[in-house]
Amino acid sequence: xxxxxxxxxxxxxxxxxxxxxxxxxxxxxxxxxxxxxxxxxxxxxxxxxxxxxxxxxxxxxxxxxxxxxxxxxxxxxxxxxxxxxxxxxxxxxxxxxxxxxxxxxxxxxxxxxxxxxxxxxxxxxxxxxxxxxxxxxxxxxxxxxxxxxxxxxxxxxxxxxxxxxxxxxxxxxxxxxxxxxxxxxxxxxxxxxxxxxxxxxxxxxxxxxxxxxxxxxxxxxxxxxxxxxxxxxxxxxxxxxxxxxxxxxxxxxxxxxxxxxxxxxxxxxxxxxxxxxxxxxxxxxxxxxxxxxxxxxxxxxxxxxxxxxxxxxx
Amino acid sequence: xxxxxxxxxxxxxxxxxxxxxxxxxxxxxxxxxxxxxxxxxxxxxxxxxxxxxxxxxxxxxxxxxxxxxxxxxxxxxxxxxxxxxxxxxxxxxxxxxxxxxxxxxxxxxxxxxxxxxxxxxxxxxxxxxxxxxxxxxxxxxxxxxxxxxxxxxxxxxxxxxxxxxxxxxxxxxxxxxxxxxxxxxxxxxxxxxxxxxxxxxxxxxxxxxxxxxxxxxxxxxxxxxxxxxxxxxxxxxxxxxxxxxxxxxxxxxxxxxxxxxxxxxxxxxxxxxxxxxxxxxxxxxxxxxxxxxxxxxxxxxxxxxxxxxxxxxxxxxxxxxxxxxxxxxxxxxxxxxxxxxxxxxxxxxxxxxxxxxxxxxxxxxxxxxxxxxxxxxxxxxxxxxxxxxxxxxxxxxxxxxxxxxxxxxxxxxxxxxxxxxxx
Numbered sequence: 001x002x003x004x005x006x007x008x009x010x011x012x013x014x015x016x017x018x019x020x021x022x023x024x025x026x027x028x029x030x031x032x033x034x035x036x037x038x039x040x041x042x043x044x045x046x047x048x049x050x051x052x053x054x055x056x057x058x059x060x061x062x063x064x065x066x067x068x069x070x071x072x073x074x075x076x077x078x079x080x081x082x083x084x085x086x087x088x089x090x091x092x093x094x095x096x097x098x099x100x101x102x103x104x105x106x107x108x109x110x111x112x113x114x115x116x117x118x119x120x121x122x123x124x125x126x127x128x129x130x131x132x133x134x135x136x137x138x139x140x141x142x143x144x145x146x147x148x149x150x151x152x153x154x155x156x157x158x159x160x161x162x163x164x165x166x167x168x169x170x171x172x173x174x175x176x177x178x179x180x181x182x183x184x185x186x187x188x189x190x191x192x193x194x195x196x197x198x199x200x201x202x203x204x205x206x207x208x209x210x211x212x213x214x215x216x217x218x219x220x221x222x223x224x225x226x227x228x229x230x231x232x233x234x235x236x237x238x239x240x241x242x243x244x245x246x247x248x249x250x251x252x253x254x255x256x257x258x259x260x261x262x263x264x265x266x267x268x269x270x271x272x273x274x275x276x277x278x279x280x281x282x283x284x285x286x287x288x289x290x291x292x293x294x295x296x297x298x299x300x301x302x303x304x305x306x307x308x309x310x311x312x313x314x
Numbered sequence: 315x316x317x318x319x320x321x322x323x324x325x326x327x328x329x330x331x332x333x334x335x336x337x338x339x340x341x342x343x344x345x346x347x348x349x350x351x352x353x354x355x356x357x358x359x360x361x362x363x364x365x366x367x368x369x370x371x372x373x374x375x376x377x378x379x380x381x382x383x384x385x386x387x388x389x390x391x392x393x394x395x396x397x398x399x400x401x402x403x404x405x406x407x408x409x410x411x412x413x414x415x416x417x418x419x420x421x422x423x424x425x426x427x428x429x430x431x432x433x434x435x436x437x438x439x440x441x442x443x444x445x446x447x448x449x450x451x452x453x454x455x456x457x458x459x460x461x462x463x464x465x466x467x468x469x470x471x472x473x474x475x476x477x478x479x480x481x482x483x484x485x486x487x488x489x490x491x492x493x494x495x496x497x498x499x500x501x502x503x504x505x506x507x508x509x510x511x512x513x514x515x516x517x518x519x520x521x522x523x524x525x526x527x528x529x530x531x532x533x534x535x536x537x538x539x540x541x542x543x544x545x546x547x548x549x550x551x552x553x554x555x556x557x558x559x560x561x562x563x564x565x566x567x568x569x570x571x572x573x574x575x576x577x578x579x580x581x582x583x584x585x586x587x588x589x590x591x592x593x594x595x596x597x598x599x600x601x602x603x604x605x606x607x608x609x610x611x612x613x614x615x616x617x618x619x620x621x622x623x624x625x626x627x628x629x630x631x632x633x634x635x636x637x638x639x640x641x642x643x644x645x646x647x648x649x650x651x652x653x654x655x656x657x658x659x660x661x662x663x664x665x666x667x668x669x670x671x672x673x674x675x676x677x678x679x680x681x682x683x684x685x686x687x688x689x690x691x692x693x694x695x696x697x698x699x700x701x702x703x704x705x706x707x708x709x710x711x712x713x714x715x716x717x718x719x720x721x722x723x724x725x726x727x728x729x730x731x732x733x734x735x736x737x
Contacts, residue, residue, distance in 0.1 A: 015736070054546065054736075054737070057549065057550045058549060058550075059545075059546055059549040059550060059736070059737050060736040060737065061734070061736060077552035077553070077554060078552070080550060080551060080552040081552040083550070085546070085547070085550035087543060087546035087547060087550070089542065089543045090543045090544075090546065090547055091541060091542075091543035091544045091547075092544075092547075093324065093327070093328060093544075094331075095327055095328060095330075095331030096324075096327065100327070104320055104323075104324050105547065105551065107316055107317055107319075107320030108317045108320055108321070108548070108551035108552075108553050109317075109551055109552065110316065110317065110552060112316075152547075162550075
């Protein structure tokens with residue numbers, strides 16, 4: 001059985017203050033990420049997303065539970081050797097050039113000098129910074145720093161990459177390039193863990209998504225699973241379904257006509273079969289039956305509303 | 315090891331990137347260039363003897379100043395030079411100066427006691443006093459073989475075997491800007507001058523101003539590293555936290571070591587080249603400056619991991635330095651109190667002693683500079699034995715160990731705090 005890229009069991013983090021209340025940032029969190037996935041971590045501000053990533057990388061110490069990265073307990077350098085990380089609002093030493101920055105962080109990641117030298121140009125080229133190679137990073141724009149951050153996170157070819165708001169401050173062209181990089185990593189079998197507010201981007205590239213709120217997992221699943229509107233289906237048919245609409249309405253909670261068919265809300269999934277039977281009996285051809293989908297953003301807001309947390313935790 | 319070295323290299327880049335580093339190095343190089351513009355020229359022996367006589371004259375004045383009568387009545391006149399010549403003695407050339415002293419009976423000299431100098435710690439009066447004084451001043455001028463005597467009728471002679479030019483007080487003059495400006499050295503040898511300036515550079519410029527500047531410059535190294543966005547990146551790498559702290563500390567030391575090396579090395583080379591006095595002991599002050607900084611920087615690092623604020627780091631380091639100074643002062647005072655006016659209470663003596671033993675002795679580290687300076691070349695007029703006796707009561711090895719233990723404890727405490735910190 002393949003080892004999970006990330007396996008989290010009952011992970012808890014409580015920030016203890018000298019004065020004032022304790023803050024439970026993560027509450028017995030359980031999560032598993034398979035290798036080769038692009039995994040999206042969603043949640044409102046203060047949901048515990050960054051705390052989760054920092055805990056997994058040993059930047060924050062957990063107060064309970066356990067987690068493993070490719071079978072190695074978090075906190076050990078061996079676990080971090082297989083990871084790359086792009087923090088939100090990262091700051092590179094302004095006195096280093098782009099090449100020196102990659103060289104420095106590559107050395108910290110354990111890359112031999114010869115390998116670093118050999119890979120720097122290609123890594124900078126992949127994020128469009130090759131011509132800025134010898135310029136100190138203090139002169140970089142936010143977008144350039146973000147692209148250099150991505151190059152730094154993947155420079156040592158890690159198996160698991162954590163990207164915290166990877167497209168933050170990047171223009172649309174740059175975003176597309178970053179998406180391409182992420183997809184390329186995935187094609188090469190790497191696991192990518194994205195923490196982002198840009199739900200449309202997450203929807204475009206993530207295989208699985210988890211929604212975190214107040215340190216707890218509210219939803220987890222594939223994009224298809226999460227964006228499917230439960231019990232709503234669009235039936236595209238050949239012919240007029242009018243003669244059997246009475247029977248169909250009896251099975252549905254709501255039915256509305258659309259061009260070339262109808263949209264039905266069904267209380268049970270097996271009622272789809274019953275409607276198919278009714279249509280067949282009436283001699284009406286079925287072109288397609290499609291579950292109605294909502295956008296990730298709609299689903300996200302709905303989930304938070306259901307949890308009684310519209311607008312997120314302050 | 316690779317990551318540790320990368321961190322040190324990065325700390326070094328960080329230090330070099332700072333404009334203050336460039337300013338400090340520039341300052342040191344400026345010193346070096348200025349010294350290279352100085353020249354040392356030999357003066358005739360006559361000038362040297364006049365310098366010695368001028369110093370003898372100085373011994374009359376304290377008597378007059380502190381006596382009840384006015385200076386003109388009790389103070390004597392300086393020796394008056396009659397003739398200077400060269401004589402052969404034991405196959406060597408000696409200098410001979412003949413002179414008169416008008417009122418030798420008025421001469422009184424009280425020499426404070428000094429270990430290893432039998433002629434010190436006594437009172438001299440009249441002719442004998444003048445002769446002793448001349449012997450002493452000649453020695454101070456670098457003549458270690460001196461003969462004095464009376465020729466009758468108020469005439470006396472002084473014979474001295476010349477040493478190396480830089481050992482002879484008043485025998486040289488300094489030329490500045492290739493002879494544009496000439497300053498004769500009065501009562502001081504060029505060696506003493508070089509020794510004095512080097513001592514000032516080692517203890518005042520390097521060991522005091524330099525260390526304060528270094529504390530200020532390096533105070534933001536650790537707080538900057540612990541800023542959000544920077545520390546996240548570092549901690550996400552497979553680097554042990556102890557390495558991060560240790561490398562930042564070593565980076566700071568490297569910064570000071572390099573600066574001290576440029577200042578001390580440059581000025582040493584320039585002085586040696588121009589004066590011919592290759593005083594290697596001065597180079598040891600690079601280590602003492604670095605050691606003193608190492609002690610204070612360890613406090614700065616602990617303050618940084620506790621508060622992540624460079625101002626507090628500076629304040630903590632300077633206050634700690636002041637505390638060390640006060641404890642050292644208290645220790646000396648308590649020790650001197652015994653047998654002077656009153657005995658210090660036991661609890662006070664023990665308390666001060668304990669604190670003195672716990673805290674690193676920054677004053678001993680400063681004295682270590684003097685010790686290095688005197689190695690091989692004791693200050694002029696002082697024998698190697700006398701010089702050694704001056705330092706025999708200071709336990710340098712113990713002070714170094716004490717400083718190293720203190721540094722280790724501070725860094726360990728910094729690591730413990732840093733290891734448990736969430737970012």
